[in-house]
Amino acid sequence: MKDFSILIAGKAGDGVDKSSLIIGEILAQLGYRIYIYRDYPSVIRGGHTFSIIRCAKNKIAAHENIVDVLLALNQDSIDLHKSRLSAKAIIIYDSGAVKSDLGFGIPIGEIIKEVKAIDLMRNSCIIGAMCKSIGVEKGILEKIFRENITRELDLNLKVAFLGFDRLEEVIKIEKLDQRILPVVTGNEAIGKGFIKGGMKTYIAYPMTPVSGVLHYLAAVSEEFSLNIIHPENEIAVMLMAMGFSYAGTRVAVGSSGGGFCLMTEGLSFSGMAELPVVVLLGQRPGPSTGLPTYTGQTELNFALSAGQGEFTRFVVAPGDAEEVYYWSALSMNLAWKYQIPAIILCDKTLNEGAYSFDIGLAGEINGPEPLLWSKSGEYKRYENVKNGISPLAFPSEKGAVVKVNSYEHDEAGITTEDKDLTTAMQDKRLRKAKYLLEELEQYETVKVYAKKDASTAILCWGSNKGVCVEVGDKLGLRVVQPTVFSPFLLKQFKEAIKGVKKIICVENNAAGQLADFVKFHGIDVDDRVLKYDGRPFTPAELEQKIKAR
């Protein structure tokens, strides 16, 4: 079995999420590539929560609905997921909480009680039992527990071993002879990317699905000398970012659509005042509050047009952990070189999903560097130079008066309503897009996968990359994934679809925003496969839908 899935389920607050990461790490030790899908409601306690840990030989970025192991912490866990079980599925459940005719019941509640452990440690017990049933050595279980559990490690290990000893080996999961990769969430990869890009301050108001970035960065803030700020609302988030940027600090902010709505006046300010900022935008189904803990790709249009007025912006939608790491770092460098806002468009699938992370695949990040003031002559913050990129100076720079302004302004930053100056300064700001586009030509912003010369192409963006590549491989189709949307590298895109006779666009939204986007650029999509129920495509599901076209 080289591609299998484990489902762990319980009620919100049972610790299912943390357990799924531990299970992922355990299977990663056997050389597997992991993807973890998390499904949970917008409640703190109660409600049904589950995670699917999919393990495969090759890198994956999607989950499957059929599961081979089911770990049930409550009755719902069996009742709701029966239909997902494969023919020889192993079911392990807490016999104190679950009634089942199938599988192995373990009196986890009693075991916990005997050793005076807390309820949350039922997870450790069921993970131990799982390891035994699929032939994972005790040593691996212990190693991963030691690396991931900080509180009450000994007691957790004791409970896990008691679970382990309760069952017999049912199958023996094959150990793969390949490098062991760490399992990280998209949010953690983003945090690491920001740090790589020199970010010193992260500002955010908590919001699903990107709160994980705030939590990760706050946890490592001392190690990397980061300033992590959680202010009163997203308006303050964005305006604070402008203050940090003005003072010369590399800064990023993060939110979902609702919070980003509040940031848009600050985004427009960033465009006018030419203060760099990186904005992480984690999409989920809307409009409005929508489905807060589910996934969607509803904000491509919003990211491209948010904020009043016309200004140069960078918008990128990475597809998996390596890509999001890479672009989080590179976006920071690009934002600072061009003095523009950069938006990283993600979604819940990418943000909260966990991936085997291969930093070697992410690509080197070298520059570009920002242009600093030469310290000679009179300093003008908005000097109207050929490429529109005025040299930067920051307050406390001797000999410079640094004036930024939300009004139209002259080169020194003083307000103006002069018609010629207005035109000149607007041209200066928009001109930067042309140079940014030229710079981006050296990067691969439109990717092609699977059967690269096939005449039928799946067109996708963001987190759908993984599922589309799997289906493309299986069906012998070309997969085309544009990542950078502003500025759009049409030349690269045309190259990617050369020889294509049929384009099927796959998106997690109801309108087909990417399909409309390429249509605007003169390319017609033949078919749209759209899903907007808050859940990502699985490979099996997408395969069926594509075959039906």
Next chain:
Amino acid sequence: MTVSNSLTTNAKNTWCLGCGNFAILNAIKAVLGVIIEEGFPREKIVIVSGIGCHAKIADYLNVNSFYSLHGRVVPVCEAIKLANPELKVIGFAGDGDTYGEGLEHLIFAAKRNIDINIVIHNNRVYGLTTGQYTPTSPLGFKGRSTPKGTTESPINPLELMMASHANFIARGYTHGIELLKKIFKEAIAYEGFSLVDILQVCVTFFNMYDYYNKRVYELKDHDPEDYAQAMEKIKEWDYNIDSKIPLGIVYKKKIIK
């Protein structure tokens, strides 16, 4: 490196003749001049303004400036100070600006006690948008959006600041520049959050010179470190009743090092 030593830019001043903003500009210019003279590097001074008549001060003062958005002076000030604690950060904002559009930022900045100085040009009317009521306009104020008069009482911003744990609270008046200078000097020197509410007269839309001249008095024998005394003075005038109006440093929390 060439920087004009003057604290005045070439920008043309467009405030109305007799506008209270001139007194604020002149007072701050004088105080900054003294601070620089005493050795504080002028490149470490940053001013931030919002949107409204007051905000043009960013164009008029030849120091580092951040001409921000309506209501957003405070978060910008906080961030600049957090990014570089060596900077002296002074925010100029209007009453509609910071007591209205951006009130939550003010409350949180006071609560966080970040070492910034917020100066409110409180003319109790929207000037730049030509005469509507603000959060501190008196009850019954007839503006262009409330032709029959408002039916809501003003907030007392000083009382609100006390409730938000502001460490330094003062009230000034644009008739009488010496007191303004004294307040600015002390507010800027204070290590912590400071709010200076200035009764700034808008001669065009709400000329209160006569009203204020009859009622204002400078605090004497007042101990600003005494919370109870401060509260008493803050409640003496609620921005509505025709009582006496105390001016000066009303509250100043003692800094224990």
